Amino acid sequence: MNYQWNWSIFLQPTAVGDTTYLGWMFAGLQMTLMLSLCAWVLALLLGAVVGVLRTVPNKVLSGLATAYVELFRNIPLLVQLFIWYFVMPELVPQSLGDAYKQSHPVLQQFLAAMVCLALFTSARVAEQVRSGINSLPKGQKNAGLALGFTLPQVYRHVLLPMAFRLIMPPLTSEFLNIFKNSAVCSTIGLLELAAQGRQLVDYTAQPYESFIAVTIAYVAINVVVMTLMKKLEDKVRVPGYMGGK
Amino acid sequence: MVYEFDWSSIPGALPILWDGMAVSLEITLIAIVVGIVWGTLLAMMRLSSIKPLSLFAAGYVNLFRAVPLVMVLLWFFLIVPRFIADLFGLPPNTDLRLASAMIGFALFESAYYSEIIRAGIQSVPKGQMAACQALGMTYGQAMRLVILPQAFRNMVPLLLTQAIILFQDTSLVYVSALADFFGSAYKVGDRDGRLVELLLFAGLVYFVLCFAASMLVKHLQKKYQPA
Numbered sequence: 422m423n424y425q426w427n428w429s430i431f432l433q434p435t436a437v438g439d440t441t442y443l444g445w446m447f448a449g450l451q452m453t454l455m456l457s458l459c460a461w462v463l464a465l466l467l468g469a470v471v472g473v474l475r476t477v478p479n480k481v482l483s484g485l486a487t488a489y490v491e492l493f494r495n496i497p498l499l500v501q502l503f504i505w506y507f508v509m510p511e512l513v514p515q516s517l518g519d520a521y522k523q524s525h526p527v528l529q530q531f532l533a534a535m536v537c538l539a540l541f542t543s544a545r546v547a548e549q550v551r552s553g554i555n556s557l558p559k560g561q562k563n564a565g566l567a568l569g570f571t572l573p574q575v576y577r578h579v580l581l582p583m584a585f586r587l588i589m590p591p592l593t594s595e596f597l598n599i600f601k602n603s604a605v606c607s608t609i610g611l612l613e614l615a616a617q618g619r620q621l622v623d624y625t626a627q628p629y630e631s632f633i634a635v636t637i638a639y640v641a642i643n644v645v646v647m648t649l650m651k652k653l654e655d656k657v658r659v660p661g662y663m664g665g666k
Numbered sequence: 667m668v669y670e671f672d673w674s675s676i677p678g679a680l681p682i683l684w685d686g687m688a689v690s691l692e693i694t695l696i697a698i699v700v701g702i703v704w705g706t707l708l709a710m711m712r713l714s715s716i717k718p719l720s721l722f723a724a725g726y727v728n729l730f731r732a733v734p735l736v737m738v739l740l741w742f743f744l745i746v747p748r749f750i751a752d753l754f755g756l757p758p759n760t761d762l763r764l765a766s767a768m769i770g771f772a773l774f775e776s777a778y779y780s781e782i783i784r785a786g787i788q789s790v791p792k793g794q795m796a797a798c799q800a801l802g803m804t805y806g807q808a809m810r811l812v813i814l815p816q817a818f819r820n821m822v823p824l825l826l827t828q829a830i831i832l833f834q835d836t837s838l839v840y841v842s843a844l845a846d847f848f849g850s851a852y853k854v855g856d857r858d859g860r861l862v863e864l865l866l867f868a869g870l871v872y873f874v875l876c877f878a879a880s881m882l883v884k885h886l887q888k889k890y891q892p893a
Binding site for chain 1: 668669729732733734735736737740741744745748752834835837838840841848852861862865866868869872873876877880
Protein backbone atom coordinates (compact mmCIF):
# COMPACT_ATOMS: atom_id res chain seq x y z
CA MET A 422 0.00 0.00 0.00
CA ASN A 423 1.42 3.36 -0.94
CA TYR A 424 -0.89 5.79 0.83
CA GLN A 425 0.75 8.98 2.03
CA TRP A 426 -0.46 9.68 5.55
CA ASN A 427 -0.54 13.37 6.25
CA TRP A 428 -2.10 14.37 9.54
CA SER A 429 -0.80 17.92 9.26
CA ILE A 430 -3.44 18.43 6.57
CA PHE A 431 -5.77 19.66 9.32
CA LEU A 432 -3.52 22.63 10.04
CA GLN A 433 -3.33 23.77 6.45
CA PRO A 434 -5.56 26.60 5.25
CA THR A 435 -8.55 25.41 3.21
CA ALA A 436 -8.72 25.80 -0.54
CA VAL A 437 -11.21 28.60 -0.01
CA GLY A 438 -8.76 30.20 2.36
CA ASP A 439 -11.04 31.33 5.18
CA THR A 440 -9.76 28.96 7.86
CA THR A 441 -7.88 25.68 8.33
CA TYR A 442 -9.36 22.26 7.63
CA LEU A 443 -9.47 21.77 11.38
CA GLY A 444 -11.64 24.89 11.50
CA TRP A 445 -14.07 23.18 9.13
CA MET A 446 -14.21 20.16 11.40
CA PHE A 447 -14.98 22.32 14.41
CA ALA A 448 -17.65 24.21 12.48
CA GLY A 449 -19.20 20.84 11.66
CA LEU A 450 -18.99 19.67 15.25
CA GLN A 451 -20.60 22.89 16.43
CA MET A 452 -23.43 22.48 13.93
CA THR A 453 -24.02 18.85 15.00
CA LEU A 454 -24.12 19.84 18.67
CA MET A 455 -26.35 22.87 18.18
CA LEU A 456 -28.79 21.02 15.94
CA SER A 457 -29.02 18.00 18.22
CA LEU A 458 -29.41 19.99 21.43
CA CYS A 459 -32.12 22.29 20.01
CA ALA A 460 -33.99 19.31 18.60
CA TRP A 461 -33.61 17.41 21.89
CA VAL A 462 -35.18 20.19 23.97
CA LEU A 463 -38.16 20.35 21.62
CA ALA A 464 -38.41 16.56 21.52
CA LEU A 465 -38.47 16.30 25.33
CA LEU A 466 -41.25 18.90 25.66
CA LEU A 467 -43.36 17.48 22.84
CA GLY A 468 -42.67 13.91 23.86
CA ALA A 469 -43.76 14.60 27.44
CA VAL A 470 -47.05 16.13 26.24
CA VAL A 471 -47.80 13.34 23.76
CA GLY A 472 -46.74 10.66 26.24
CA VAL A 473 -49.11 12.06 28.86
CA LEU A 474 -51.94 12.28 26.33
CA ARG A 475 -51.48 8.60 25.50
CA THR A 476 -52.33 7.71 29.10
CA VAL A 477 -55.29 10.03 29.75
CA PRO A 478 -58.80 8.54 30.06
CA ASN A 479 -60.14 10.70 27.20
CA LYS A 480 -60.41 8.35 24.17
CA VAL A 481 -60.15 11.11 21.54
CA LEU A 482 -56.99 12.62 23.01
CA SER A 483 -55.26 9.30 23.56
CA GLY A 484 -56.26 8.20 20.05
CA LEU A 485 -54.74 11.35 18.55
CA ALA A 486 -51.55 10.84 20.53
CA THR A 487 -51.33 7.22 19.37
CA ALA A 488 -51.74 8.33 15.75
CA TYR A 489 -48.96 10.89 16.24
CA VAL A 490 -46.57 8.28 17.58
CA GLU A 491 -47.38 5.72 14.87
CA LEU A 492 -47.00 8.32 12.12
CA PHE A 493 -43.52 9.41 13.16
CA ARG A 494 -42.31 5.93 14.04
CA ASN A 495 -43.26 4.21 10.81
CA ILE A 496 -41.68 6.53 8.25
CA PRO A 497 -37.90 6.46 7.79
CA LEU A 498 -36.07 9.51 9.13
CA LEU A 499 -34.58 10.32 5.72
CA VAL A 500 -38.04 10.38 4.11
CA GLN A 501 -39.36 12.62 6.88
CA LEU A 502 -36.42 14.96 6.43
CA PHE A 503 -36.98 15.26 2.70
CA ILE A 504 -40.68 15.88 3.27
CA TRP A 505 -39.92 18.71 5.72
CA TYR A 506 -37.32 20.21 3.44
CA PHE A 507 -38.82 19.79 -0.03
CA VAL A 508 -42.56 19.23 0.47
CA MET A 509 -43.71 21.30 3.44
CA PRO A 510 -42.70 24.71 2.01
CA GLU A 511 -45.01 23.97 -0.94
CA LEU A 512 -47.99 22.92 1.17
CA VAL A 513 -48.08 25.64 3.81
CA PRO A 514 -49.83 28.95 2.99
CA GLN A 515 -47.89 30.67 0.24
CA SER A 516 -46.75 33.71 2.23
CA LEU A 517 -45.17 31.42 4.83
CA GLY A 518 -43.62 29.19 2.15
CA ASP A 519 -42.17 32.20 0.34
CA ALA A 520 -40.75 33.65 3.52
CA TYR A 521 -39.09 30.30 4.18
CA LYS A 522 -37.65 30.05 0.68
CA GLN A 523 -36.31 33.60 0.79
CA SER A 524 -34.50 33.09 4.09
CA HIS A 525 -30.81 32.18 4.26
CA PRO A 526 -30.15 28.67 2.84
CA VAL A 527 -28.38 27.54 6.01
CA LEU A 528 -31.34 28.72 8.10
CA GLN A 529 -33.69 26.76 5.81
CA GLN A 530 -31.64 23.60 6.20
CA PHE A 531 -31.28 24.07 9.93
CA LEU A 532 -35.00 24.67 10.51
CA ALA A 533 -36.06 21.67 8.44
CA ALA A 534 -33.46 19.47 10.14
CA MET A 535 -34.39 20.64 13.63
CA VAL A 536 -38.14 20.23 13.20
CA CYS A 537 -37.63 16.82 11.60
CA LEU A 538 -35.30 15.50 14.31
CA ALA A 539 -37.46 16.98 17.07
CA LEU A 540 -40.72 15.40 15.89
CA PHE A 541 -39.07 12.07 15.00
CA THR A 542 -37.47 11.85 18.44
CA SER A 543 -40.54 13.17 20.29
CA ALA A 544 -42.52 10.11 19.19
CA ARG A 545 -39.88 7.87 20.76
CA VAL A 546 -39.70 9.99 23.92
CA ALA A 547 -43.50 9.83 24.13
CA GLU A 548 -43.35 6.02 24.12
CA GLN A 549 -40.86 6.07 26.99
CA VAL A 550 -42.93 8.57 28.97
CA ARG A 551 -46.01 6.43 28.47
CA SER A 552 -44.28 3.28 29.61
CA GLY A 553 -42.86 5.16 32.60
CA ILE A 554 -46.32 6.38 33.65
CA ASN A 555 -47.84 2.93 33.08
CA SER A 556 -45.16 1.26 35.17
CA LEU A 557 -46.22 3.24 38.25
CA PRO A 558 -48.62 1.46 40.60
CA LYS A 559 -52.27 2.48 39.99
CA GLY A 560 -52.49 3.48 43.63
CA GLN A 561 -50.33 6.55 43.06
CA LYS A 562 -52.83 8.13 40.71
CA ASN A 563 -55.77 7.15 42.90
CA ALA A 564 -54.07 8.44 46.03
CA GLY A 565 -53.48 11.75 44.30
CA LEU A 566 -57.12 11.97 43.24
CA ALA A 567 -58.31 10.96 46.73
CA LEU A 568 -56.26 13.82 48.18
CA GLY A 569 -58.32 16.20 46.06
CA PHE A 570 -55.78 16.83 43.28
CA THR A 571 -57.26 17.45 39.86
CA LEU A 572 -56.07 15.09 37.12
CA PRO A 573 -53.59 17.65 35.68
CA GLN A 574 -52.23 18.20 39.20
CA VAL A 575 -51.80 14.45 39.68
CA TYR A 576 -49.73 14.31 36.48
CA ARG A 577 -47.77 17.42 37.34
CA HIS A 578 -46.94 16.62 40.98
CA VAL A 579 -47.14 12.83 41.29
CA LEU A 580 -46.90 10.84 38.06
CA LEU A 581 -44.49 12.80 35.85
CA PRO A 582 -41.76 13.44 38.43
CA MET A 583 -41.67 9.71 39.18
CA ALA A 584 -42.00 8.61 35.56
CA PHE A 585 -39.12 10.79 34.36
CA ARG A 586 -36.82 9.46 37.05
CA LEU A 587 -37.68 5.88 36.09
CA ILE A 588 -37.12 6.34 32.36
CA MET A 589 -33.73 8.01 32.57
CA PRO A 590 -31.78 5.08 31.04
CA PRO A 591 -33.93 4.76 27.88
CA LEU A 592 -33.99 8.57 27.57
CA THR A 593 -30.20 8.52 27.62
CA SER A 594 -30.14 6.20 24.65
CA GLU A 595 -32.62 8.42 22.80
CA PHE A 596 -30.38 11.38 23.58
CA LEU A 597 -27.41 9.50 22.09
CA ASN A 598 -29.53 8.60 19.07
CA ILE A 599 -30.36 12.21 18.26
CA PHE A 600 -26.66 13.02 17.77
CA LYS A 601 -26.26 10.02 15.49
CA ASN A 602 -29.47 10.76 13.62
CA SER A 603 -28.34 14.33 13.01
CA ALA A 604 -25.81 12.89 10.54
CA VAL A 605 -28.75 12.14 8.23
CA CYS A 606 -29.16 15.91 7.81
CA SER A 607 -25.98 16.02 5.72
CA THR A 608 -28.19 14.75 2.87
CA ILE A 609 -29.97 18.11 2.53
CA GLY A 610 -26.65 19.92 2.43
CA LEU A 611 -26.44 20.99 6.07
CA LEU A 612 -22.72 21.24 6.86
CA GLU A 613 -22.59 19.24 10.06
CA LEU A 614 -19.87 16.83 11.10
CA ALA A 615 -20.48 14.06 8.54
CA ALA A 616 -20.88 16.54 5.69
CA GLN A 617 -17.66 18.35 6.63
CA GLY A 618 -15.85 15.02 6.63
CA ARG A 619 -17.10 14.34 3.14
CA GLN A 620 -16.16 17.82 2.00
CA LEU A 621 -12.66 17.29 3.34
CA VAL A 622 -12.30 14.17 1.22
CA ASP A 623 -13.21 16.17 -1.89
CA TYR A 624 -10.85 19.03 -1.10
CA THR A 625 -7.79 17.31 0.33
CA ALA A 626 -7.59 13.82 -1.19
CA GLN A 627 -6.73 12.60 2.32
CA PRO A 628 -9.83 10.45 2.86
CA TYR A 629 -8.49 8.28 5.72
CA GLU A 630 -7.49 11.16 7.98
CA SER A 631 -10.75 13.06 7.61
CA PHE A 632 -12.98 10.02 8.09
CA ILE A 633 -11.00 8.85 11.09
CA ALA A 634 -11.28 12.33 12.61
CA VAL A 635 -15.05 12.45 12.09
CA THR A 636 -15.51 8.95 13.50
CA ILE A 637 -13.47 9.85 16.57
CA ALA A 638 -15.57 12.99 17.02
CA TYR A 639 -18.78 10.92 17.06
CA VAL A 640 -17.31 8.42 19.51
CA ALA A 641 -16.19 11.34 21.69
CA ILE A 642 -19.69 12.85 21.69
CA ASN A 643 -21.02 9.45 22.67
CA VAL A 644 -18.58 9.03 25.55
CA VAL A 645 -19.16 12.55 26.90
CA VAL A 646 -22.95 12.25 26.77
CA MET A 647 -22.87 8.81 28.38
CA THR A 648 -20.63 9.99 31.21
CA LEU A 649 -22.78 13.04 31.93
CA MET A 650 -26.03 11.08 31.78
CA LYS A 651 -24.61 8.39 34.06
CA LYS A 652 -23.96 11.07 36.66
CA LEU A 653 -27.50 12.40 36.25
CA GLU A 654 -28.97 8.89 36.39
CA ASP A 655 -27.18 8.17 39.65
CA LYS A 656 -28.48 11.42 41.08
CA VAL A 657 -32.16 10.98 40.25
CA ARG A 658 -32.42 7.20 40.73
CA VAL A 659 -35.48 6.21 42.77
CA PRO A 660 -34.58 4.13 45.85
CA GLY A 661 -36.37 0.79 45.94
CA TYR A 662 -36.91 0.58 42.16
CA MET A 663 -34.89 -1.40 39.62
CA GLY A 664 -31.35 -0.09 39.71
CA GLY A 665 -32.18 1.99 42.78
CA LYS A 666 -30.14 2.03 45.95
CA MET B 667 -52.69 29.89 -4.26
CA VAL B 668 -52.73 26.37 -3.00
CA TYR B 669 -50.26 23.79 -4.29
CA GLU B 670 -51.75 21.86 -7.21
CA PHE B 671 -51.04 18.19 -6.93
CA ASP B 672 -50.29 16.22 -10.05
CA TRP B 673 -50.00 12.52 -9.37
CA SER B 674 -49.80 11.54 -13.04
CA SER B 675 -46.11 10.66 -13.00
CA ILE B 676 -46.58 7.89 -10.43
CA PRO B 677 -48.44 5.22 -12.50
CA GLY B 678 -45.79 5.31 -15.24
CA ALA B 679 -43.02 5.13 -12.66
CA LEU B 680 -44.41 2.09 -10.85
CA PRO B 681 -42.04 -0.41 -12.53
CA ILE B 682 -39.01 1.67 -11.48
CA LEU B 683 -40.39 2.04 -7.97
CA TRP B 684 -41.09 -1.68 -7.79
CA ASP B 685 -37.50 -2.45 -8.81
CA GLY B 686 -36.38 -0.06 -6.11
CA MET B 687 -38.58 -1.80 -3.54
CA ALA B 688 -37.05 -5.13 -4.60
CA VAL B 689 -33.59 -3.69 -3.88
CA SER B 690 -34.74 -2.38 -0.49
CA LEU B 691 -36.23 -5.75 0.46
CA GLU B 692 -33.14 -7.57 -0.76
CA ILE B 693 -30.84 -5.40 1.37
CA THR B 694 -33.21 -5.87 4.33
CA LEU B 695 -33.20 -9.65 3.95
CA ILE B 696 -29.44 -9.93 3.56
CA ALA B 697 -28.86 -7.67 6.54
CA ILE B 698 -31.32 -9.64 8.71
CA VAL B 699 -29.67 -12.98 7.87
CA VAL B 700 -26.13 -11.66 8.31
CA GLY B 701 -27.22 -9.69 11.37
CA ILE B 702 -28.68 -12.72 13.13
CA VAL B 703 -25.84 -15.11 12.27
CA TRP B 704 -22.97 -12.70 12.92
CA GLY B 705 -24.91 -11.11 15.80
CA THR B 706 -25.29 -14.52 17.49
CA LEU B 707 -21.57 -15.19 17.14
CA LEU B 708 -20.78 -11.73 18.53
CA ALA B 709 -23.15 -12.26 21.46
CA MET B 710 -21.55 -15.63 22.27
CA MET B 711 -18.07 -14.09 22.05
CA ARG B 712 -19.15 -11.25 24.31
CA LEU B 713 -20.43 -13.70 26.93
CA SER B 714 -17.45 -16.01 26.55
CA SER B 715 -14.88 -16.34 29.30
CA ILE B 716 -12.03 -16.02 26.80
CA LYS B 717 -10.91 -12.43 27.37
CA PRO B 718 -9.66 -11.49 23.86
CA LEU B 719 -12.91 -12.71 22.28
CA SER B 720 -15.17 -10.84 24.67
CA LEU B 721 -13.06 -7.68 24.35
CA PHE B 722 -13.21 -7.88 20.57
CA ALA B 723 -16.98 -8.30 20.57
CA ALA B 724 -17.49 -5.50 23.08
CA GLY B 725 -15.27 -3.18 21.05
CA TYR B 726 -17.03 -4.05 17.81
CA VAL B 727 -20.51 -3.53 19.20
CA ASN B 728 -19.68 -0.31 21.03
CA LEU B 729 -17.88 1.18 18.05
CA PHE B 730 -20.70 0.49 15.61
CA ARG B 731 -23.29 1.71 18.08
CA ALA B 732 -21.43 4.97 18.67
CA VAL B 733 -21.16 5.93 15.01
CA PRO B 734 -24.08 7.08 12.83
CA LEU B 735 -25.22 4.70 10.10
CA VAL B 736 -24.61 7.44 7.53
CA MET B 737 -20.94 7.54 8.54
CA VAL B 738 -20.64 3.75 8.35
CA LEU B 739 -22.18 3.74 4.87
CA LEU B 740 -19.82 6.50 3.73
CA TRP B 741 -16.84 4.59 5.12
CA PHE B 742 -17.85 1.47 3.24
CA PHE B 743 -18.83 3.37 0.10
CA LEU B 744 -15.89 5.75 -0.23
CA ILE B 745 -13.00 4.46 1.84
CA VAL B 746 -13.11 0.67 2.09
CA PRO B 747 -13.28 -0.01 -1.68
CA ARG B 748 -10.24 2.22 -2.22
CA PHE B 749 -8.42 0.46 0.58
CA ILE B 750 -9.19 -2.99 -0.83
CA ALA B 751 -8.25 -1.93 -4.35
CA ASP B 752 -4.95 -0.55 -3.04
CA LEU B 753 -4.28 -3.59 -0.93
CA PHE B 754 -4.79 -6.17 -3.65
CA GLY B 755 -3.65 -3.98 -6.54
CA LEU B 756 -6.98 -4.36 -8.32
CA PRO B 757 -7.45 -2.44 -11.56
CA PRO B 758 -8.95 0.98 -10.74
CA ASN B 759 -12.14 0.33 -12.70
CA THR B 760 -13.38 -2.53 -10.47
CA ASP B 761 -16.48 -1.19 -8.77
CA LEU B 762 -16.75 -2.62 -5.30
CA ARG B 763 -18.71 0.29 -3.90
CA LEU B 764 -22.22 -1.15 -3.94
CA ALA B 765 -21.23 -4.53 -2.57
CA SER B 766 -19.15 -2.74 0.02
CA ALA B 767 -22.04 -0.49 1.08
CA MET B 768 -24.24 -3.55 1.56
CA ILE B 769 -21.60 -5.30 3.63
CA GLY B 770 -21.20 -2.16 5.74
CA PHE B 771 -24.95 -2.02 6.32
CA ALA B 772 -25.06 -5.66 7.40
CA LEU B 773 -22.06 -5.26 9.72
CA PHE B 774 -23.68 -2.19 11.30
CA GLU B 775 -27.01 -3.92 11.93
CA SER B 776 -25.22 -6.98 13.38
CA ALA B 777 -24.06 -4.83 16.29
CA TYR B 778 -27.69 -4.06 17.19
CA TYR B 779 -28.79 -7.67 16.69
CA SER B 780 -25.99 -8.92 18.88
CA GLU B 781 -27.22 -6.80 21.80
CA ILE B 782 -30.75 -8.22 21.47
CA ILE B 783 -29.41 -11.76 21.23
CA ARG B 784 -27.09 -11.27 24.20
CA ALA B 785 -30.07 -10.18 26.32
CA GLY B 786 -31.96 -13.22 25.02
CA ILE B 787 -29.19 -15.64 26.00
CA GLN B 788 -28.94 -14.02 29.42
CA SER B 789 -32.69 -14.40 29.90
CA VAL B 790 -32.25 -18.19 30.01
CA PRO B 791 -31.62 -19.21 33.64
CA LYS B 792 -28.00 -20.06 34.40
CA GLY B 793 -28.93 -23.43 35.87
CA GLN B 794 -29.75 -24.70 32.39
CA MET B 795 -26.15 -24.43 31.24
CA ALA B 796 -25.00 -26.11 34.43
CA ALA B 797 -27.55 -28.88 33.89
CA CYS B 798 -26.33 -29.41 30.32
CA GLN B 799 -22.76 -29.68 31.46
CA ALA B 800 -23.75 -32.06 34.23
CA LEU B 801 -25.36 -34.22 31.53
CA GLY B 802 -22.04 -34.28 29.71
CA MET B 803 -22.88 -31.92 26.84
CA THR B 804 -20.16 -29.80 25.33
CA TYR B 805 -20.52 -25.99 25.32
CA GLY B 806 -21.47 -26.07 21.62
CA GLN B 807 -24.14 -28.72 22.15
CA ALA B 808 -25.60 -26.90 25.14
CA MET B 809 -25.82 -23.66 23.20
CA ARG B 810 -27.26 -25.23 20.05
CA LEU B 811 -29.71 -27.66 21.63
CA VAL B 812 -30.79 -25.97 24.84
CA ILE B 813 -29.88 -22.32 25.32
CA LEU B 814 -30.26 -20.75 21.88
CA PRO B 815 -33.65 -22.31 20.98
CA GLN B 816 -35.17 -20.86 24.15
CA ALA B 817 -33.35 -17.57 23.81
CA PHE B 818 -34.60 -17.10 20.25
CA ARG B 819 -38.17 -17.89 21.26
CA ASN B 820 -38.01 -15.12 23.87
CA MET B 821 -36.46 -12.72 21.39
CA VAL B 822 -38.84 -13.12 18.44
CA PRO B 823 -40.81 -9.88 19.02
CA LEU B 824 -37.65 -7.82 19.51
CA LEU B 825 -35.95 -9.36 16.48
CA LEU B 826 -38.97 -8.58 14.32
CA THR B 827 -39.21 -5.01 15.63
CA GLN B 828 -35.53 -4.57 14.86
CA ALA B 829 -36.23 -5.90 11.34
CA ILE B 830 -38.78 -3.11 10.83
CA ILE B 831 -36.26 -0.52 11.99
CA LEU B 832 -33.69 -2.09 9.69
CA PHE B 833 -36.09 -1.84 6.76
CA GLN B 834 -36.50 1.87 7.51
CA ASP B 835 -32.73 2.25 7.78
CA THR B 836 -32.25 0.87 4.27
CA SER B 837 -33.48 4.22 2.93
CA LEU B 838 -30.12 5.62 4.04
CA VAL B 839 -28.27 3.68 1.36
CA TYR B 840 -29.37 6.77 -0.60
CA VAL B 841 -25.97 8.23 0.39
CA SER B 842 -24.24 5.42 -1.48
CA ALA B 843 -26.22 5.93 -4.71
CA LEU B 844 -27.82 2.47 -4.51
CA ALA B 845 -31.21 2.66 -6.26
CA ASP B 846 -33.40 1.44 -3.43
CA PHE B 847 -37.09 2.36 -3.13
CA PHE B 848 -36.51 5.81 -1.71
CA GLY B 849 -33.66 6.58 -4.12
CA SER B 850 -35.86 5.60 -7.08
CA ALA B 851 -38.76 7.71 -5.84
CA TYR B 852 -36.46 10.69 -5.42
CA LYS B 853 -34.97 10.23 -8.88
CA VAL B 854 -38.39 10.00 -10.56
CA GLY B 855 -39.63 13.06 -8.67
CA ASP B 856 -36.53 15.01 -9.59
CA ARG B 857 -36.78 13.98 -13.25
CA ASP B 858 -40.46 14.92 -13.61
CA GLY B 859 -40.34 17.99 -11.38
CA ARG B 860 -42.87 16.30 -9.10
CA LEU B 861 -40.77 15.84 -6.00
CA VAL B 862 -43.65 16.76 -3.67
CA GLU B 863 -45.91 13.97 -4.91
CA LEU B 864 -43.20 11.32 -5.11
CA LEU B 865 -41.84 12.03 -1.63
CA LEU B 866 -45.34 11.92 -0.13
CA PHE B 867 -46.00 8.69 -1.99
CA ALA B 868 -42.76 7.17 -0.70
CA GLY B 869 -43.66 8.22 2.84
CA LEU B 870 -47.10 6.67 2.50
CA VAL B 871 -45.70 3.36 1.21
CA TYR B 872 -43.18 3.13 4.04
CA PHE B 873 -45.87 4.00 6.57
CA VAL B 874 -48.33 1.37 5.31
CA LEU B 875 -45.67 -1.37 5.21
CA CYS B 876 -44.10 -0.60 8.57
CA PHE B 877 -47.40 0.02 10.34
CA ALA B 878 -48.85 -3.25 9.05
CA ALA B 879 -45.70 -5.11 10.06
CA SER B 880 -45.71 -3.63 13.56
CA MET B 881 -49.39 -4.55 14.00
CA LEU B 882 -48.51 -8.10 12.97
CA VAL B 883 -45.69 -8.22 15.52
CA LYS B 884 -48.06 -7.03 18.26
CA HIS B 885 -50.58 -9.68 17.25
CA LEU B 886 -47.95 -12.45 17.29
CA GLN B 887 -46.69 -11.22 20.63
CA LYS B 888 -50.17 -11.54 22.16
CA LYS B 889 -50.75 -14.92 20.61
CA TYR B 890 -47.47 -16.54 21.60
CA GLN B 891 -46.82 -14.79 24.88
CA PRO B 892 -45.24 -17.32 27.21
CA ALA B 893 -47.74 -18.05 29.97
